[in-house]
Amino acid sequence: MNEDQARELVLEALRDVAPEIDSATIDPDVPFQEQLDLDSMDFLNYVSGVEEAAGIRIPEPDYPKVSSLAGCVAFVLAVVAARPERAR
């Protein structure tokens, strides 16, 4: 998985919970909760969407890492890269 694929995957999960967002206006370094109208249920659904699409697990203590676009892309890439080759 490359960075563009990871970014698209994260944005897709985000669009599923907040269809009205314009991905071009998202500041990649600011937590979603501060720039989008997401409640805890939305955030949970977003995390779940990323988990499903990337085939990874995001434990609760890692929530702060995946709460911005840049942070989540980096997290997904790091987890996928750490897996054994055949599982990628």
Add this chain to the structure above:
Amino acid sequence: MEAGTLVEWLVKPGDRVKRGDVVAVVDTEKAAIEVEVFTDGVVEELLVPAGQRVPVGTVLALVGDGGAPTTHEARVSPVIRRLAEQLGVDLTTVTGTGPDGVISRADVERASSTTVGERARLRVSPLAAAEAQRLKVELATLTGSGPGGAITQSDVQRAAAAQGTPEAGAAAPTNVPSVPEVAPEVPQPTTPGTGRETSREQQLAMRRAIAQLMARSKREIPHYYLGTRIELSRSLAWLEAENRNRKAGERVLPAALLIKAVALAVHETPSMNGFWIDGEFRPGAGVHVGVAISLREGGLIAPCIHDVDGRSLDDLMIALHDLVQRARAGRLRSSEMSDPTITVSNMGDQGVETLFGVIYAPQVSLVGFGKILERPWAEGGLLGVRPTVHATLSADHRASDGHQGGLFLATIDRLLQRPEAL
């Protein structure tokens, strides 16, 4: 809400229906509401065609037992008859769910809470209903002169003569009892719903509906407010351990713990759960917790999850996921809008520390939770930093006093210290 448009029928005459089946979709200010039938039977006639806008309380369809007209009086025991008298329930409006259609205690209690839910119902003969449709008279605007306030054919004809041309504005619904054959009814949600469209007109309609509801609450209900800070380290540590090996989609949110604690606390302080109607408190039949959900396009809706006290946390989370999703998609069910017995509002996600809620009339209480915050916390002579939440209670002073309200909040606190029992 005063009127709704019948969008779609999901049944046709001759179809057999069970209590709780979704039979029609009605569009209200902004939400599409799935109308559930409240009795078992056979659809005899659809009285309102798709596309027609009708006032709240309008009879939508006739549901019979598929055979001869029922004689309800014969299927009631003397004990139940006395209970019905005490609760002010007209037994001819109750459909029995017991063996052979016998009316049980639960049926009467449910009917009592339905009255309490202020769902306007009409007592009207099929003949009068047909006449009303022909003459374009809105049945919900009529007062019946027949037995038990039933609307007769001549009432309809008089109204038609009086109105000359059909009135455009829908009048306030009249509260007249119905016969069981006149199911289902147009629901009366406690708030308007979400939008599948976001036109300015619909935004305005929702704002007006919220304005009406809140103004009524502040006009009629003498609110009192209590608050307490609850320490959550046990709850959150337990939750974290529970969630550790779960996929995100199966994790339990703190909100579910809070809602469950409120539902269980009601058992110890029943005066928080129910309605203030006609100068007296009427306890809710079951603990149906309304959950305030903010909508993406703006606005607010508070549909309920039924029987929260009997659900596991996992079950509650599934119900919460489902409810939020359907609230935002604009597909709520009529019972979810008409049945809440108490409401929980959780503003923590917006970063608010404390909220002082406005009660959804005719309910008598609302529990508010703010953001979960780390705070200095003294316990056993030691000072530490703990996660805490500010819990508030807005309650109707006609139905309860501050003493009971205080006990209620204390019970919620106590329950949250033993999360494994929730």
